[in-house]
Amino acid sequence: MAWQQKILRVNLSTGSCDIEALNMEWADAYLGSRGLGSKYLYEEMDPAADALSAENKIIFATGPLTGTMASTGGRYTVITKGPLTGAIACSNSGGKFGAELKLAGYDLLIIEGEAAKPVYLHIENEKVEICDAGEIWGQTVWATEDILAAKYRDPLMRFAGIGQAGETLCRYACVVNDKHRAAGRSGVGAVMGAKKIKTIAVRGTAGVRNADPKKFFSVVNEVNARMNDREGMSRDGTLAMMDVTNSFGSLPTRNNRSVRFEGADKLNPEAMHSPNANGHTNIITNGACFGCTIGCGRICKIDPTHFSVKDRPEYHGASGGLEYETAYALGSACGVDDIDAATFAGFLCNEYGMDPISLGGTIAAAMELFDIGAIDEKTTGGIKLEFGNAEALCAIAELTGKGEGFGADIAMGSKRMCEKYGHPDLSMTVKGQEFAAYDGRSMQGMGLAYATSNRGACHLRADPYGHDFETTEIEGKAKIVAETQRDTAFLDASGLCLFPGGCGWGLEDYRALVDAACEGDWSSAERMHETGERIWNLEKLFNLKAGLGKKDDTLPKRILKEPADVGTGKGLVCKLDEMLPEYYAINGWDAQGVPTKDTLSRLGIE
């Protein structure tokens, strides 16, 4: 039995902390993590409630494989209603916090209500206390962890919490765990900020059991042997993608004005691994999350003579460096080719608790507003917010983290900010969430995946990569997007990471691990597809009840009307209107994108 079969429910309004039995019927239908957390959220809250109100709940959910010896079994998901999108938010993270929460004995931690004054949660197995956070409120993520680590003096205590961005309700504040891993997207950190809960400190020694340990160990060894293509990911991390998209012509550049960045070779793996003129090399080593045998994390240092950290020795140490999405958002999206500046802005995201994709996407939109004269230096407080200005990037990132000056506008996210300044079309978002690092014109499947993602634009809700790099023709893409959205939902629900899928594992390897760990027969592809489809439809229902609909399954005008300027997709716009009806039909949804009664009945949802 890989589930702990226990939920910890904390009500911040009443101060109660209760341990409840996990609903095993729901676990059987939704597996865990993203799936099970979404089920609890759907059943327990009104999706129409304000994301920043006490009515919203925030759920930290582990999967059945979280905390086990399965490779990458350290994932957890934060599920809530997203302040950035008004849609369901399910933001996934690695590091070591998720495993520790599971080892403390819990499948889910459900936090509800809101505290009268700032608090933090301290969990040591069944001992749970809501503590006064007066000492740490107003501190960064990093300082908070250092202060509490010194207080509890337990090197294995893990933390997941917010920085000042969460406290000031930045719409894309994230929950940061282990100092530089994050449940990054959709503003889950702002929900913690609204509830006045600063961090969760957890230590667990309960262990994780499973149905047949001997079989489980055997399967773990079998599938680990098949993870035989991981060297590239260990050495270059996800940043390897930058050369691929830049060559292909799908690297969003200057707020998607272009799909190729002339400065990509100053941000790519070669740049990260090569000494600069001062002999400084950006990357120090790679890093891995709990139980991971890949190690895609980048551990980097900024050149101490760089303008961003000169005379600021607190930033001279090693910390989480640029992944592909961060390098895009804080690099090509803003036209910035300074790897140290982008690394510094990335450090600030971890320190203050901001999603780097949305931060970079919003700064890029602000740079375009500045470029067309919709805002000026008076608006920005004297910052020349021009494309390519690395100093401006760093300055505005720091202001945003603190919620000060023009940073308060950047903290709105690009949709609200572009509406405020009269140019809503310049926001490169879906459902209010900024694009990831792929352009939906040269990668048509990704365009459809962005438009239909339940949590707003996202590169991790479907897997159209192979087909998109194969052809720009749209035939077959609706089916690929629909099917991989389901499979990805299942993988997220397991407690494992998606990246073994790019390092040698097939879906059958994930299934074998789930089947070996959990009671019941999880070995069939049919059950995997159905479980994933059930999760996807439930998330869709949440959004419909929250007021979202077909009007929100769309893309910005730029992607639908302005052709890509260079590369394989030169001259193309995203043919969303041609793909969307087929996508709805494949899902068993009506022409408005609403699941039919037959579909819901087949999946046992309503």
Add this chain to the structure above:
Amino acid sequence: MEVSVTLFGGLRHYLPAGSSFNRCSIELDDGSSLESLLQKIQLPADKPYMVIVNDTKVAGDQFGEITIRSDDQVVLLPPIKGG
């Protein structure tokens, strides 16, 4: 003639000795095809990749029909997923 080829991601493992970080020069007879160029690089048969020549992706069944010139930009990319 000499043609510059760039191998990105894990493909750069297979660069000839003495190559730079991810680039090499391949000696080819004038009028050689892309197929001939790829044969000289000798990537393992089980290593999938895609090829871009001068900004345009080339379909696998066209490798023998594309003639390579000395100033062509040839890029080999591994299949990769996002993150």
